[in-house]
Amino acid sequence: MKTILGIRPKQLWLALGNNRCFHLLAMFFFLFFFQNIGAQEEIVEKKEDSILYINLDEVVLISSRKALGQQKQTKPLSSLDEYLESAQKVNMVKRGAYAWEPTLNNMFSERLSITIDGMRIFGACTDKMDPITSYVDVSNLSKAHVVSGQQGSEHGTTIGGAMNLELHKSNFANTGLKGSLESGFETNNELRIIGTALDYSSEKFYIDGDIIYRKAENYFDGKGNEVGFSQYGKYNFSANGGYKVNDGGKLTATLIFDEARNVGYPALPMDVSLAKALITSVGFEQDKLGTFSDWKSKLYFNKVTHIMDDSKRPDVPIRMDMPGWSDTYGFLSQLQKLTGKHNFLLKWDGFYNKSLAEMTMYPNNPNESAMFMLTWPDVRTLNTGFYAHDQIDLKGGSLKLSTRITLQNNKVADELGLNSLRIFYSDMEQAQNHFLKSVSVQYHRHLAPFHVNLGMSYGDRAPSVSEGYGFFLFNSFDNYDYIGNPGLKNEKSFEGNAKISVQRAKFKTSLEGNIFHISDYIIGEVDPMLSAMTIGAEGVKVYSGLKYADLVNVSWDLEYSVLPELKWSWTVSYHRGTDNDHRNLPFISPVAYRSSLSYKKKTFSGTMTMQGAGKQTNFNGIFGEDQTQAYTVFALAFGKTFYLSNDWVYTKVGLENIFDKYYSTYTDWNNIPRMGRNFFLSLSYSIN
Amino acid sequence: MKTIKLVIAAIIFSIGFSSCTKDDDSPIVEGNPLADYKMVSSLKANAHTIEVYSKQEQYTIGYNELFIRIKDDASDSYISKVEISWTPLMHMSQMQHSCPKSAIVADGDESVYKGYVIFQMPGNDVEYWDLTLDYTIDGIAYSVTQLLDVKAPADNKRRVTVFTGSDDVRYVLAMMPLTPEVAINDFSAMLFKMKNMMTFSLAENYEVALDPRMPSMGNHSSPNNENLVYDAESKMYMGKLSLTMTGYWKINMKLLNESDEVIKGEDVTDENPESSLFFELEF
Numbered sequence: 001m002k003t004i005l006g007i008r009p010k011q012l013w014l015a016l017g018n019n020r021c022f023h024l025l026a027m028f029f030f031l032f033f034f035q036n037i038g039a040q041e042e043i044v045e046k047k048e049d050s051i052l053y054i055n056l057d058e059v060v061l062i063s064s065r066k067a068l069g070q071q072k073q074t075k076p077l078s079s080l081d082e083y084l085e086s087a088q089k090v091n092m093v094k095r096g097a098y099a100w101e102p103t104l105n106n107m108f109s110e111r112l113s114i115t116i117d118g119m120r121i122f123g124a125c126t127d128k129m130d131p132i133t134s135y136v137d138v139s140n141l142s143k144a145h146v147v148s149g150q151q152g153s154e155h156g157t158t159i160g161g162a163m164n165l166e167l168h169k170s171n172f173a174n175t176g177l178k179g180s181l182e183s184g185f186e187t188n189n190e191l192r193i194i195g196t197a198l199d200y201s202s203e204k205f206y207i208d209g210d211i212i213y214r215k216a217e218n219y220f221d222g223k224g225n226e227v228g229f230s231q232y233g234k235y236n237f238s239a240n241g242g243y244k245v246n247d248g249g250k251l252t253a254t255l256i257f258d259e260a261r262n263v264g265y266p267a268l269p270m271d272v273s274l275a276k277a278l279i280t281s282v283g284f285e286q287d288k289l290g291t292f293s294d295w296k297s298k299l300y301f302n303k304v305t306h307i308m309d310d311s312k313r314p315d316v317p318i319r320m321d322m323p324g325w326s327d328t329y330g331f332l333s334q335l336q337k338l339t340g341k342h343n344f345l346l347k348w349d350g351f352y353n354k355s356l357a358e359m360t361m362y363p364n365n366p367n368e369s370a371m372f373m374l375t376w377p378d379v380r381t382l383n384t385g386f387y388a389h390d391q392i393d394l395k396g397g398s399l400k401l402s403t404r405i406t407l408q409n410n411k412v413a414d415e416l417g418l419n420s421l422r423i424f425y426s427d428m429e430q431a432q433n434h435f436l437k438s439v440s441v442q443y444h445r446h447l448a449p450f451h452v453n454l455g456m457s458y459g460d461r462a463p464s465v466s467e468g469y470g471f472f473l474f475n476s477f478d479n480y481d482y483i484g485n486p487g488l489k490n491e492k493s494f495e496g497n498a499k500i501s502v503q504r505a506k507f508k509t510s511l512e513g514n515i516f517h518i519s520d521y522i523i524g525e526v527d528p529m530l531s532a533m534t535i536g537a538e539g540v541k542v543y544s545g546l547k548y549a550d551l552v553n554v555s556w557d558l559e560y561s562v563l564p565e566l567k568w569s570w571t572v573s574y575h576r577g578t579d580n581d582h583r584n585l586p587f588i589s590p591v592a593y594r595s596s597l598s599y600k601k602k603t604f605s606g607t608m609t610m611q612g613a614g615k616q617t618n619f620n621g622i623f624g625e626d627q628t629q630a631y632t633v634f635a636l637a638f639g640k641t642f643y644l645s646n647d648w649v650y651t652k653v654g655l656e657n658i659f660d661k662y663y664s665t666y667t668d669w670n671n672i673p674r675m676g677r678n679f680f681l682s683l684s685y686s687i688n
Numbered sequence: 689m690k691t692i693k694l695v696i697a698a699i700i701f702s703i704g705f706s707s708c709t710k711d712d713d714s715p716i717v718e719g720n721p722l723a724d725y726k727m728v729s730s731l732k733a734n735a736h737t738i739e740v741y742s743k744q745e746q747y748t749i750g751y752n753e754l755f756i757r758i759k760d761d762a763s764d765s766y767i768s769k770v771e772i773s774w775t776p777l778m779h780m781s782q783m784q785h786s787c788p789k790s791a792i793v794a795d796g797d798e799s800v801y802k803g804y805v806i807f808q809m810p811g812n813d814v815e816y817w818d819l820t821l822d823y824t825i826d827g828i829a830y831s832v833t834q835l836l837d838v839k840a841p842a843d844n845k846r847r848v849t850v851f852t853g854s855d856d857v858r859y860v861l862a863m864m865p866l867t868p869e870v871a872i873n874d875f876s877a878m879l880f881k882m883k884n885m886m887t888f889s890l891a892e893n894y895e896v897a898l899d900p901r902m903p904s905m906g907n908h909s910s911p912n913n914e915n916l917v918y919d920a921e922s923k924m925y926m927g928k929l930s931l932t933m934t935g936y937w938k939i940n941m942k943l944l945n946e947s948d949e950v951i952k953g954e955d956v957t958d959e960n961p962e963s964s965l966f967f968e969l970e971f
Contacts, residue, residue, distance in 0.1 A: 318905060363904035369970050371905060371935030373870060421870030423912055424932045533932065535906035
């Protein structure tokens with residue numbers, strides 16, 4: 001995508017309302033990114049080169065730090081989760097108001113590759129309360145690339161696809177010193193946001209810094225009931241710098257520190273007293289290396305600490321602490337080569353991750369010893385891989401071939417943890433090796449007036465730490481304890497995708513679909529012989545490989561320019577997931593739709609959106625699901641820019657869930673209701 | 689060049705350092721074969737000092753492995769080639785009884801003798817244990833009786849149980865010492881029939897079914913336990929005990945005879961949270 005649109009400073013900005021409202025600009029980028037928008041203020045260069053149609057990624061543009069850009073965003077200071085939710089293939093699983101877990105093509109994080117500037121980071125929570133997207137803030141980022149299936153294997157092995165969050169960098173833009181102040185307020189949960197950013201950039205050197213603070217109280221659902229334990233507070237600091245050592249070479253460095261405290265998870269029996277991440281990297285980039293170009297290398301380290309506890313809960317069967325730690329050391333190095341019709345990319349990457357999590361339970365009898373176990377037994381993952389792709393320009397079309405080969409070694413370093421797992425697997429080895437491979441072919445052809453895209457691919461993945469080595473991980477969704485299985489086979493995916501699109505001056509539409517046939521699909525299956533550890537749990541599930549599972553996603557998009565200033569857009573999607581016994585897979589979206597009407601003229605903008613889903617008919621009680629009812633919600637937003645001498649002040653006001661609808665979606669953990677009516681206001685002051 | 693020199697210097701220094709510490713680390717081998725054990729009693733009688741050592745801190749109810757040696761006070765040397773037998777006796781207000789015990793045999797070192805005693809109950813103000821040692825040195829028989837202070841274990845957890853089975857036989861079941869770990873532990877126990885107040889005999893070829901539970905955590909169980917079965921060689925019942933976490937575990941048991949009839953104990957169910965036959969562990 002980045003190769004498709006050349007975006008000038010007056011960028012398109014997107015934001016989504018809290019209630020998955022869809023906005024017109026989101027449509028532009030997420031659904032029709034490669035098409036000529038023909039907009040007025042946005043200056044979009046459309047390259048005619050058909051090779052650019054081959055990449056079917058969606059780009060979510062994020063920026064809270066430039067008032068210029070905020071004009072295009074419906075809710076500039078919304079959380080990253082809200083931005084990601086606007087991507088067409090992305091849904092967010094909610095366990096509360098904070099740290100939503102992204103899913104892509106109805107697949108969860110263990111089937112995805114989620115990276116920050118290509119860096120691998122792994123959450124430290126056994127219950128997925130800290131997806132890595134919770135450790136960055138919109139103030140750090142410029143965009144998120146969302147890629148489906150094996151096309152996402154550039155940054156790591158994946159089944160469902162990839163999300164790469166790109167950090168904001170001034171990149172030697174020679175803009176001098178620029179600053180901004182941001183503040184936001186939302187009525188429903190008294191969310192207060194305050195942030196500031198300061199960038200300095202010259203031709204030789206740049207440094208960008210920002211800090212943002214968010215604090216929210218409990219939110220209220222559509223019936224006016226307070227959703228207890230939905231509060232959160234967090235701050236995030238980041239600094240990015242670059243220095244040109246010579247004409248073609250530059251050094252870069254990144255530091256992000258993110259800390260959330262007192263985060264409630266209303267859908268779960270526990271909260272988080274601390275979630276903290278330190279993300280660092282140093283890099284070197286050189287324009288030319290022999291006959292190659294764009295040589296980029298990076299060393300990185302990140303450390304995540306996650307403290308789960310239930311000290312704020314008034315009534316629990318037993319008190320417990322569940323801290324977790326995840327440290328990752330990694331590197332990557334890549335080169336490009338452009339020759340004639342070919343555009344090669346070669347990449348070598350690797351990481352070493354340590355994942356450790358504990359559980360200590362305090363009996364009600366104070367004289368009794370605490371109960372202790374390792375829920376992640378200090379699993380060390382050593383992973384290294386080669387990735388290569390070639391984009392070939394064909395006459396009237398293009399072809400992209402890509403492949404990844406990865407070696408992964410998993411080792412249980414803690415003896416107590418190893419012995420714990422050997423209770424279940426007496427002959428388990430301390431270490432397991434996985435050889436992973438991915439190949440993908442994408443083809444694009446321009447058959448005027450249509451663009452046709454076809455793709456096929458194969459890829460596999462190793463089991464995640466929880467799937468391979470988790471020890472009595474309680475899942476409050478299906479009310480089962482989960483035991484990892486070190487003998488799991490790699491999960492393998494055959495995937496096909498197709499897209500047909502057409503564009504006219506005022507109108508464009510596309511139909512897109514993908515299908516995944518996944519063998520040895522990893523999922524928890526009930527073992528009736530095992531006794532649940534967690535009080536009140538129904539039993540124990542052991543991760544095992546289903547013979548196969550099939551997932552299908554189909555979507556249809558439409559956009560129409562009623563007037564030059566007024567656009568209407570529409571998207572509807574269908575999803576289905578079944579296993580080899582025709583059982584429904586969990587967390588598969590019902591029919592979903594979004595529509596928006598957007599008006600923009602000079603310094604004023606307004607959007608009205610409608611978003612909803614049909615009744616969930618394909619659900620599965622075995623996996624803890626019940627039927628989710630249909631819903632439709634509406635939102636409104638208005639923005640206005642003021643000029644003060646040389647500076648800008650940008651205001652945005654909006655109303656989400658206008659009719660105070662009480663609803664929850666299929667991704668809402670234990671059916672916690674969504675936020676009711678919410679009024680938001682954001683104010684940005686940009687000092688040029 | 690400078691770097692290489694530094695590296696060499698570092699290597700030399702580290703070798704020198706480690707060889708120095710090696711000397712310091714090597715402890716002088718103690719001549720006392722019972723240095724690792726705790727002397728639980730020492731008694732002077734018959735111009736001898738009779739020392740009793742235990743792996744535990746005290747005489748404790750349940751299984752006690754005891755080491756005995758006898759010192760000649762005159763020569764201040766430990767005597768070998770001693771024949772020893774022993775009789776522990778509980779003096780209760782209405783009666784007296786003994787407990788299961790082994791014979792006493794020499795333990796490698798000629799002057800050290802060992803055996804085990806399984807006390808069923810602790811002493812108190814009015815009821816007490818004593819231990820009579822009859823020993824012969826060079827054909828001369830001696831006898832000594834000493835009072836024992838038998839206590840409940842520090843954690844007060846049950847490691848021995850006395851019961852009357854459905855066959856009207858009185859049994860003593862004692863857990864062998866265990867350092868529990870979060871793992872599948874080797875677990876063993878000894879089973880005796882009580883023939884009369886003074887005589888206990890090994891009960892062979894029974895089976896002990898295990899069902900460990902955590903009462904503080906919803907009474908959950910653990911997987912892949914193996915029932916205790918009789919091992920003729922060690923004369924013990926051996927099996928596997930799986931403990932999925934630290935904390936307090938109640939090891940519920942059922943004693944089965946050769947025809948799989950239940951002699952003692954009940955299944956643990958939602959209505960019946962524990963068996964009447966159980967051991968306890970806390971770690």
